Amino acid sequence: MIWNHGTAILEALLLASPEPLSLKRIAEVIGLEEREARILLEDLRRQYEEPGRGICIREMAGGYVLTTRPEYADYVERLLQPKARGLSHAALETLAIIAYRQPVTKPEIEGVRGVKVDRIVESLLERRLIREMGRKEGPGRPVLYGTTQEFLQYFGLKDLSELPPVAVDNSDPGLILKRREEAAGGSGDRADAQGESQPEQSEAE
């Protein structure tokens, strides 16, 4: 019964969900094992890959989301207000430092960038890309900052481990989060959210 309608049910859930839908939640709602839910998801995803579809499934911020296909952005933008301009260079740099080194304090960020970051941090807070994560013990008890769910959604990341890998300076191992082993090749890290380019998770048996 469920198996006949599985992908249809899943499709309905994805459309109705106000936030990224986790595998766990999908399984709960339909009454399946997570493993089975994953198979449904891959099924549906494959259906969306067929030509002639305007939407697809993306994994981001800890769940799955229906999104428009980038090819049709021009049309969507006639319907909705286009997205706001991208972040400034300075904002992106600051955000990168926070993302890779969180939780991190303002003085630490300034240590890396060599410039004051008060205004940038404030506007990143405003855009909810970062949040305060308590205070660091020590003199002045400076505020610690980290990234948010909105950050993951903004960049279309599943979770922080999916941050684009960057070179590690071995002279200071604590400098940056570990580069993901499987991405050590350096490129081709972008498409895997879509699972288009020979997905490693073809274990769907």
Place this chain on the structure above:
Amino acid sequence: MGTSGQIPGRTEGYRVHLENFDGPLDLLLHLIRRSEMNIYDIPIAQITEQYLEMIQDLDDLDIDRASEFLVMAATLLGIKSRMLLPKPPRLTDDLPDEEAEADPREELVRQLVAYSQFKEAAEALRAREQEMARIYTRGFFAEEPGGPPPLQGLTLEDLVRAFQEVLKEEWNWREVPREEIPLREKVREISFLLGRSPGGIRFRDLFTRGGSRREVVVTFLALLELMRRGRAVAVQEGLFGEILIRRSEASPRASSEGMAEV
């Protein structure tokens, strides 16, 4: 030393303005790359000279940014002079701390390497940002109100009452020393969110959990401002129902982002 005429990589009419750099480290990195220096063995005299030449148009910058560039100039000159001093006799070889002191450039190199890594990371994020800019989700909003037409404009009192409810909730009030949240930014942020959510946004979802009291108040003010300008409406489906905030269809001139007087 007068080498300023033939700095490698320099071409006629090629002039880079300071304001294009995000700070002294950005500038230094640019100089290092331009001259293809080894970042772990920077010719300090050469880079100092180039750096000092570059910051001659320091007047173009505001005082805060200018001082950041000046601090680096002082650092470079300090390193340069320490490089000229004879090295103190080493007592032991196996203490890394002492080794760190051995080369006056060490700290700067560390800073530059770290900075360049994050610059690279920022570029990677930029790529993702651009990719995501072409993608739209359904907009994360509450159930779209269906059925009978929702009662549109509720009274201001209703809204204020809802706001008081928000204030009553378990906010973790933090006293943050004068965090400036410009109303203008908040207005822009909310109208951005509304633009992305055709079904509307729940009133209470406009307020960030863990935000400061100030932010909550500014958010409310920004909402009132948007409603005053006819760019947002508050909709309530039924008595005591969720209040939804939606972009107003009434004003197609969505491009006029500018804040009116005030």
